[in-house]
Each structure stands twice: as C-alpha cells, then as structure tokens.
Amino acid sequence: MRFITPYLAICLIAITANLHAQPHANYAIIPAGQPADSILKTAAHISPSARQAAWQELEFTVFFHFGINTFAGLEWGNKDVKAKIFNPSELDARQWIRTAKEAGAKLAILVAKHHDGFCNWPSKYTDYSVKNTPWRDGKGDLVKEVSEACKEYGLKFGVYVSPWDIHSELYGTGEYNQYFRNLLTEVLTQYGEIDEVWFDGACGEGPNGKKQVYDWMGYYKLVREHQPKAVIAIMGPDVRWVGTESGYGRETEWSVVPLPTASLESLEGSAGSTPAPGIFLPPGDIMQEDVGSDEKIKDAAGLAWYPSEVDVSIRPGWFYHEKDDSLVKSPDKLVDIWFSSVGRNSVLLLNLPPDKRGLINENDVNSLKGMRAILDSAFRNNLAAGAAIIPANGNPKFKPENMTDSKPGTYWTNKKGSKTASMILDLKQQCSFNCLSIQEYFRDGQRVESFSLDIPDGKSWKTVASGTTIGYKRLLRFPSVNTRSVRITINSSRDNPEISEIGLYSLPERLIPVNLQKH
Ligand code: FUL
Ligand code: CA
Numbered sequence: 001m002r003f004i005t006p007y008l009a010i011c012l013i014a015i016t017a018n019l020h021a022q023p024h025a026n027y028a029i030i031p032a033g034q035p036a037d038s039i040l041k042t043a044a045h046i047s048p049s050a051r052q053a054a055w056q057e058l059e060f061t062v063f064f065h066f067g068i069n070t071f072a073g074l075e076w077g078n079k080d081v082k083a084k085i086f087n088p089s090e091l092d093a094r095q096w097i098r099t100a101k102e103a104g105a106k107l108a109i110l111v112a113k114h115h116d117g118f119c120n121w122p123s124k125y126t127d128y129s130v131k132n133t134p135w136r137d138g139k140g141d142l143v144k145e146v147s148e149a150c151k152e153y154g155l156k157f158g159v160y161v162s163p164w165d166i167h168s169e170l171y172g173t174g175e176y177n178q179y180f181r182n183l184l185t186e187v188l189t190q191y192g193e194i195d196e197v198w199f200d201g202a203c204g205e206g207p208n209g210k211k212q213v214y215d216w217m218g219y220y221k222l223v224r225e226h227q228p229k230a231v232i233a234i235m236g237p238d239v240r241w242v243g244t245e246s247g248y249g250r251e252t253e254w255s256v257v258p259l260p261t262a263s264l265e266s267l268e269g270s271a272g273s274t275p276a277p278g279i280f281l282p283p284g285d286i287m288q289e290d291v292g293s294d295e296k297i298k299d300a301a302g303l304a305w306y307p308s309e310v311d312v313s314i315r316p317g318w319f320y321h322e323k324d325d326s327l328v329k330s331p332d333k334l335v336d337i338w339f340s341s342v343g344r345n346s347v348l349l350l351n352l353p354p355d356k357r358g359l360i361n362e363n364d365v366n367s368l369k370g371m372r373a374i375l376d377s378a379f380r381n382n383l384a385a386g387a388a389i390i391p392a393n394g395n396p397k398f399k400p401e402n403m404t405d406s407k408p409g410t411y412w413t414n415k416k417g418s419k420t421a422s423m424i425l426d427l428k429q430q431c432s433f434n435c436l437s438i439q440e441y442f443r444d445g446q447r448v449e450s451f452s453l454d455i456p457d458g459k460s461w462k463t464v465a466s467g468t469t470i471g472y473k474r475l476l477r478f479p480s481v482n483t484r485s486v487r488i489t490i491n492s493s494r495d496n497p498e499i500s501e502i503g504l505y506s507l508p509e510r511l512i513p514v515n516l517q518k519h
Pocket of ligand 2: 402403404405406407408409410411500501
C-alpha cells in the first residue's frame with residue numbers, strides 16, 4: 001500500500017465510483033446483475049453533456065431546405081438534374097435569419113448538401129455545386145452567406161450534410177467515404193463555429209445502383225475534431241430523432257434511453273475507431289412509442305442521455321413547391337406543435353424552405369409572425385411568479401422561490417432519497433389560467449415519472465391536469481380554472497425530483513385541444 005498516496009487513493013475511489021454510478025456523465029455502462037432499482041437510480045443521475053445541455057436550452061431551432069430541388073420541384077433529386085437550374089433571383093440569407101430570429105429561433109440549420117448531392121458551397125471536390133450555376137455568376141457560397149447572417153443576428157449555426165448521394169459516381173464504392181469526409185471537412189472548417197451537425201440516416205442507391213456503407217465513426221471524428229461544441233444529431237450520438245415528422249413528440253419522453261450492445265462497444269472504445277468518449281452508434285428502434293420507461297431500461301446493459309428533437313416542415317414538403325403556397329401551417333397549428341414538442345421535453349426544429357427567389361415566402365413569414373405573437377402574449381405573465389410556495393417535504397437548503405425566479409439554473413428539491421413531493425402555491429389573488437409549465441433541473445438528470453396539478457374542491461382537492469415525464473420542460477393545457485391556490489404533486493420519481501421552474505399561464509381558449517376541454 002505504500003505506493004498509494006492519498007491523492008492516488010482519491011483518484012482510485014473516484015474511478016471506481018464512476019464505474020458503478022457514473023454520476024454526472026452522459027452515459028453509463030451497467031455491470032451485469034444490477035438490480036432494477038439500482039439501474040433506475042443510475043438512470044436518474046445520467047446528465048447531459050455540456051453541448052447537449054446548451055442545445056436543449058435553445059428550445060426552438062429552424063431548418064432551411066434549399067438547393068437544386070427547389071428549382072427541380074423535387075424532394076430528393078435525381079442524377080439528371082443539371083446544376084445550372086439553380087438560380088435564385090433575389091436570394092437574401094439575412095431575410096431568412098431575420099425571419100427565424102423574429103420567430104424566436106436560436107439556431108438555424110442549413111442544408112449544405114441534400115440527397116441529390118448538390119453542394120450549396122463551391123466545393124473543390126465536385127463540379128456539382130453552386131460554382132457551376134448562374135447564381136452570383138458562379139461566385140456564390142450559400143453556406144458562407146447563411147453562416148454570416150447567423151453571426152450578424154446572433155443565431156447559432158448548424159449544417160445538414162447528407163451522406164446519401166444520388167449524383168456522385170463514387171457513391172457505393174470504396175472511395176466515397178473519403179469523398180464525403182472531404183466535403184464534410186470543407187463545411188466544418190470554412191465557416192466559423194458550428195453548433196449542430198445533422199446527419200440523416202437515408203442510405204438509398206447512387207447513380208450506379210449501389211448503396212454505400214457509411215463510415216459513421218470517421219464522420220463523427222471529424223466533427224469532434226473541428227467543431228467540438230457541435231451536437232451531432234439524428235444519425236449521431238448527441239441528439240435523437242423523435243421518430244416522426246409530424247411535429248408531435250411523445251407525451252412520455254425520457255432523455256435517457258437504453259443502448260444496444262453494438263453501441264456499447266463503440267462507447268467503450270473496443271470498436272477501435274472511437275473518436276471521443278461517449279460516442280456511440282444510434283440505436284435502431286427509436287420510432288417506438290416507449291423508448292425509456294422503467295420497463296425499457298430495467299435490463300439495459302448501457303444507458304445514455306440521448307434527448308429528442310422534433311423536426312417538422314411548415315409546409316407539406318421539406319423543399320419549397322409553389323403548389324403548396326396555400327398549405328403553409330397556420331399560427332394556431334404551429335402553436336399546437338410548440339406545445340407538443342418544446343412542451344414535451346424536446347427541441348423543435350421547424351423547417352422554413354426558401355422559395356425560388358431565395359426568400360422565405362410571405363405566407364410562411366406571416367404564419368411565423370402569428371405564432372410568435374400568440375406565444376409572446378401567452379407566456380408574458382406568469383401568474384405563479386409572486387406565489388407563496390409551501391412544500392410538504394422540502395429540503396431546507398433549497399428555497400421554494402427558486403422555482404419561480406425565471407432562472408433555469410436554480411431549483412428546489414425535497415429530502416434526499418424521497419421520490420414524491422407536494423407543494424401548495426398561494427397565488428395571493430384569484431387567477432384564471434389554463435396552462436402549466438414545469439421544468440426539472442435537467443442538468444442533474446431527468447427523474448419525474450408522474451405529476452399532477454390540483455385546485456381546491458371544498459375541503460379536498462380536484463385534479464385539473466396531470467402528466468408523466470417532465471424533463472427539460474413540460475407544458476400542460478387544460479380548461480380554464482379560477483382559483484387562488486393550486487397544489488402540485490410529484491407522484492413518483494426515479495430519485496428526489498429537482499424542480500427548476502413553475503409557471504401558470506392563460507391562453508386563448510381556442511388553443512386548448514378539444515379532447516382536453518373538460519375536467
Ligand atoms: C429526411 C430526408 O429524407 C428529407 O428529405 C428531409 O431532409 C428530412 C429532414 O430528413 O429523412
Ligand atoms: Ca429557477
């Protein structure tokens with residue numbers, strides 16, 4: 001023992017503890033034979049990486065699908081579409097970003113290359129790009145223009161680079177992965193900071209009828225090397241596709257999910273080409289209704305913080321088509337989507353496809369303005385802000401007012417190990433409201449499994465709304481109530497719940513879905 005200094009001993013204890021519970025890591029490998037309650041506790045303490053946490057707090061992000069398909073009238077392209085048809089007459093990336101910013105978006109993701117293979121920047125590795133188009137006499141660079149507009153307006157910038165390539169002759173051959181890595185490197189190194197890299201999983205046929213085996217680990221390695229702050233989304237280890245393109249996330253949405261053995265191998269580094277700790281290949285079954293319940297994780301060999309992103313287009317297609325001009329989603333529809341994505345522990349990624357002029361169409365702009373106006377007015381006045389909060393079993397170290405200080409970094413919790421909680425909010429006057437917003441201090445993990453909101457009913461209480469998971473944020477709508485006090489109960493939780501924010505709001509009644517319009 002004489003070689004073990006106190007410092008070394010502390011390190012060894014830390015390493016051993018880490019192997020078991022992995023506190024504050026965004027994944028855990030579960031040793032065989034762990035009892036279910038210990039797995040649940042581990043799950044409750046898995047927390048987002050710094051890049052995942054920063055991404056989650058963005059809440060609302062936008063996509064721009066724009067490229068050769070905009071002019072060909074296609075969604076996926078075909079190999080015969082000529083580059084020269086790309087010719088936006090009034091392209092103004094500043095208008096795109098201004099529109100996004102005014103709608104409240106915090107990050108914009110540009111399709112740099114879609115499945116058609118056309119590059120929206122003048123790549124030196126292919127002729128199929130903006131450099132062989134009449135736009136800006138072949139001198140344009142859309143990735144540059146959008147990234148610069150993002151900097152000007154203070155939005156974060158992301159890129160979509162599709163590995164599927166309908167045009168490249170190399171696709172399906174041994175050389176394609178190097179070609180794709182070359183394109184990716186250009187995008188990752190020429191445009192300043194990138195905060196999200198979006199990889200679609202589509203793997204169709206190329207021009208020679210062959211499919212490609214993608215080198216995911218090689219792609220991830222480039223992203224981590226050149227853009228360490230960027231989350232790698234969808235076919236990547238940081239952000240999970242919610243599983244639909246409807247705009248509606250799950251009511252029960254866990255950010256911690258089980259990982260299959262293949263992913264564990266890459267997590268542990270035994271796959272050989274692991275680019276960084278925590279990198280894994282996404283599990284294949286993320287479209288199912290239940291991705292992370294107690295039942296799902298009870299036999300897990302590994303768990304990871306893998307939060308959900310809800311992508312949806314403001315139009316029927318991902319690219320602009322004139323015939324869809326009358327089919328732009330209405331402000332009310334977008335607000336419903338907001339409640340069902342941001343309000344269900346997900347980040348909303350709303351696609352705004354610029355038109356053939358290279359502008360976000362007036363119809364889309366108007367819908368976005370309408371959505372923003374509704375949200376601004378709905379969330380302007382938190383009726384719980386000045387409430388006196390009386391918790392039943394609080395931990396005295398945490399002030400109840402932490403839940404109404406508008407600071408996501410402060411929270412209240414109850415006694416350690418206690419998995420239920422209850423609190424009464426005295427609103428100090430009669431108030432009318434129909435919406436509850438509640439947030440967990442997600443940087444410590446996601447824990448709440450069931451909660452409810454009650455109002456006084458004679459000598460007892462009556463439940464007016466209830467939910468399962470909370471996570472980063474949960475919004476519940478219900479028919480308006482008029483009351484001076486409410487009770488919030490956490491009925492079950494994977495460990496002591498940490499609540500960072502509570503809000504009570506009043507929405508126009510038409511925004512309460514019909515199926516919720518009675519108590
Ligand atoms: C899908 C693609 O196939 C669509 O064209 C679109 O880019 C969407 C966001 O992802 O999988
Ligand atoms: Ca707070």
